[in-house]
Amino acid sequence: MDLLLHEVQALTPLLAAEAAAEAPGAGVEAADLEQAVWVRLLEHPDGAPAEFADWLRGAVRAEARLARRRRRHELPYAAEPPAAHDSGPESEVLAAERRRALRAAVRRLPARCRPLLTLLLSPTDPTYREIAGELGMSQGSLGPMRSRCLGCLRRMLAAEVAPPVRRGMEP
Numbered sequence: 001m002d003l004l005l006h007e008v009q010a011l012t013p014l015l016a017a018e019a020a021a022e023a024p025g026a027g028v029e030a031a032d033l034e035q036a037v038w039v040r041l042l043e044h045p046d047g048a049p050a051e052f053a054d055w056l057r058g059a060v061r062a063e064a065r066l067a068r069r070r071r072r073h074e075l076p077y078a079a080e081p082p083a084a085h086d087s088g089p090e091s092e093v094l095a096a097e098r099r100r101a102l103r104a105a106v107r108r109l110p111a112r113c114r115p116l117l118t119l120l121l122s123p124t125d126p127t128y129r130e131i132a133g134e135l136g137m138s139q140g141s142l143g144p145m146r147s148r149c150l151g152c153l154r155r156m157l158a159a160e161v162a163p164p165v166r167r168g169m170e171p
Helices: 002-026 030-042 052-073 089-107 114-120 128-135 139-160
Strands: none
Touching: 002 030, 002 052, 030 052, 089 114, 089 139, 114 128, 114 139, 128 139
């Protein structure tokens, strides 16, 4: 066990360098690749591999390939869901109108929520780390703040929507 610990400590800079080299091409952060490789090592059925440095390089590349594959299939939050039967100009106009209405509603939110939701709706699809840096706040407080701001937006939009019309006999 001490030998493995010593080897892990010695190869940590190699892992950091490999992850930093592969991360931009995979579209993920280097720290995420490093973490995935450590998890892969813990899940390795035979314990530590014999050629640890070679295994480490291969694991980083494999995790980068997985990240690229996942990224191809993920959609950004602000993207409209694809509609199988609606692909004409009418659906495009309706989607554009929904985006305009949403952005107008975001502009009416309280001052603390506006910048966060504006960044979340950005077409560049920034990461939580980029949003936290832009807003000058910790990354851990983004989730709770996002929930509060989305609740505020939900309540505001619910108040603007007309209640459903009753049909039939009224009580």
